[in-house]
Amino acid sequence: MILNEAIEEIVDNVMVVSDETNEESVNEMMDILTSSKNVFVIGQGRSGLVARAFAMRLMHLGIGVYVVGETITPAIDDDDCLLAISGSGETSYIISTAKIAKMRNAKIVAVTSYSESTLGKMSDLVIHIKGRTKVDSEKNYIKRQMDGKHLSLSPLGTLFEVSTLIFLDALIAQLMDKMGKTEDDLKKRHTVLE
Numbered sequence: 745m746i747l748n749e750a751i752e753e754i755v756d757n758v759m760v761v762s763d764e765t766n767e768e769s770v771n772e773m774m775d776i777l778t779s780s781k782n783v784f785v786i787g788q789g790r791s792g793l794v795a796r797a798f799a800m801r802l803m804h805l806g807i808g809v810y811v812v813g814e815t816i817t818p819a820i821d822d823d824d825c826l827l828a829i830s831g832s833g834e835t836s837y838i839i840s841t842a843k844i845a846k847m848r849n850a851k852i853v854a855v856t857s858y859s860e861s862t863l864g865k866m867s868d869l870v871i872h873i874k875g876r877t878k879v880d881s882e883k884n885y886i887k888r889q890m891d892g893k894h895l896s897l898s899p900l901g902t903l904f905e906v907s908t909l910i911f912l913d914a915l916i917a918q919l920m921d922k923m924g925k926t927e928d929d930l931k932k933r934h935t936v937l938e
Contacts, residue, residue, distance in 0.1 A: 757903045758910050760874050770915065772869055774922055776851050777807060780825040784850075786812040786841055787829035790905045795829050798912040804930040805919055812841055822849035830854070831875045831904035833861020842866055855912075857904050873911055875904030 777783055783802055787795035795811065802809040810817040812826075820826060826845040830838045833856040842852050846866055854867035857875035864870045920926070 754903060754906050757874055758907050761907045761911055762914075764872065764874065765911070769869065769871060770918065773853055773871060773915070774919055776825050776853055776869065777802070777827075777919070778923065780808075780851065781821070781823040782808040782810060782818070782825075784810050784812050784817070784820055784824060784826045784845070785829070786826065786838055788835050788837055790901060791829040791831065791908070794905055794909045794912065795827070797909060798827070798916075801913070801916040801930075804933045805916070805923060805925055806929075806933065820845050820848050820850045825851040825853060827853045827855065828863055828867070829856075829908060830861075830863050831857050831873075831901045833858040833863035835863075839863055839866075855908055871911070873904055873908045875901060875907070 783799075785795040785799045785802075786792070799809045799811050824845075826842060828838050828842055833854065839862050842854075842863055843866070845852055851869075852867040853869045853871065854861075854863045855871045855873055856864055857873060858864060859870045859872050920930070
């Protein structure tokens with residue numbers, strides 16, 4: 745079934761991300777997140793949903809966090825950081841927001857598939873998350889077959905978005921360990937207004 749093949753492709757991509765994870769970059773990311781007065785998260789579309797899910801867990805950890813675009817989001821300052829999620833690293837709204845953060849001397853952490861993108865180049869730290877490759881843009885069926893490359897079964901940015909969600913949730917587990925927090929600590933900050 746295509747469904748099973750698509751699941752395998754997604755899981756395989758997550759494992760590649762896990763294998764390629766750089767401990768030094770993860771430690772630097774945790775240092776930035778925990779030393780910033782506030783963490784501002786941004787993403788568009790499904791990447792925006794991933795950003796919101798990560799913001800919720802940062803809040804559960806007691807880290808000051810805001811989702812860019814919400815009415816209660818304050819000004820970003822030099823003791824803050826912007827965590828920007830963009831598979832391409834070329835999303836215009838995210839780039840313009842990152843430019844403002846840079847002008848205000850905030851740190852920028854990019855989560856992207858393209859380290860050399862506009863977003864990647866302007867960031868203090870780039871976390872590379874493998875997504876779809878350039879292979880998918882090769883229209884010549886014969887050339888793809890000769891190269892042994894096949895089109896992804898996962899539509900659009902699915903590989904990047906799912907892998908980013910899992911990476912960031914795993915980062916929360918790493919942050920819990922670094923900060924000496926337990927699940928009970930997180931539960932105390934979980935919403936009760938439901």
